[in-house]
Amino acid sequence: MAWLHEACWDGMRAPPAAAPPCRCCGLALEEVVADLGLAPLDAAPAPPGGGLSCHPLRLMVCSDCRLVQLPHPAPSVALPPSAPWQAEGFAAAMVAALRLDAWTPVAEIGPGAMLPALARRGVPVMQQQAGGFSIDQARRLRAEGLEPALLLVPDAMAEAPSLHALAAGLREFLAPGGVLMLDVPSLQRMMEGRRIDRIRHGLLSWFTLATAEMVLAQHGLVIFDAVATGRDGGGLRLLARHAEDRGKPLTPAIEALRRREASAGLPGADAYRAFAVQLVEAKCALLDFLVGVQRAGQRVIGIGVPPASTTLLTWCGIGPELLAFTIDDDPARQGMMLAGTSIPIRPPAALDQAKPDFVLLLADASAAQLACRLPGIRAWGGRFVVPLPAIDIV
Helix, strand or coil, X not given: CHHHHHHHHHCCECCHHHCXXXXXXXXXXXXXXXXXXXXXXXXXXXXXXXXXXXXXXXXXXCCCCCCEECCCCCCCCECCCXXXXXXXXXXXXXXXXXXXXXXXXXXXXXXXXXXXXXXXXXXCEEEECCCCCCHHHHHHHHHCCCCCCEEEECCXXXXXXXXHHHHHHHHHXXXXXXXXXXXXXXXXXXXXXXXXXXXCCCCCEEECHHHHHHHHHCCCEEEEEEEEECHHHCEEEEEEEECCCCCCCCCHHHHHHHHHHHHCCCCCCHHHHHHHHHXXXXXXXXXXXXXXXXXXXXCEEEECCCXXXXXXXXXXXXXXXXXXXXECCCCCXXXXXXXXXXXXXXXXXXXXXXXXXXXXXXXXXXXXXXXXXXCHHHHCCCEEEECCCCCEEC
């Protein structure tokens, strides 16, 4: 099997002449982690017979800095809604930890989802759009007297075509002594869960602590704390400061995260080569399961229509011949199809009528949660199937 794995990796090397530059260190990218081919630009459910725009979805890793990235952003992407934040709890924690009040403004580079909870606590807030935020824009805002004591950046780092333009703007905008909070997708958690379904257009970079530190350090910013979050399948919440701000020492969480990343082999090449092989194995396992069920005369139905399901199903080439339909509670989606798959979306009542042998979990809810919501599945002997990180029938 080793020769097959090596051949798989060798075949996924980009030709040197076409190698794009890494958006962190500028080195030519040559190693492909996953080539998903043409993927829909819009992962939202589509009406039957509607047109479909696609763009190559190819995940690469820099052989120097190890930033994992989509080097060729799609020209126009319909981004799915941002993963929800626990707004009230976060706002209360930030007010207490940073002593925010009417004299310590907070800004968000993004949709502004966190600001209402802070405003209700008497903190002045401001919102700036993430697209194209740069040092010039930051200087204009500071010239107007706007200097946030807390600068929230929920998704912009992962979606930025130019990491350095964004980082330079963040450093300039942040008030002296202020705190920069970044939410980024965790590469380590994506790899551990083999979450190929989290790769999508518009999400351009996946971070380790090391790669985030590398980008920010070039612009005089230091990460002093980090915590894992459950947003969008697994993320990192990073707190950073100006390099000259000595009042915020590194917390023990920083060294602990460095050790975990080193233990996972993320500074070296082997971990990424193994991940590339694991993704192919996960794809084959899902197809083997679906084909085996069909040959046995049994039936599989899906549950959920998250954008992530479009990535997984289109990459595996799964259509209604293997997954008859999926169900969703939202009437606006019922009667539509999963983008790029022709798999119809039906109301939950269709599940009771079909009484499938297996229910494939496309949503993020656990099998235990769905068993409580849909007790009838167990009653007729149906079982839940979790596709990633490996096929799990429960």
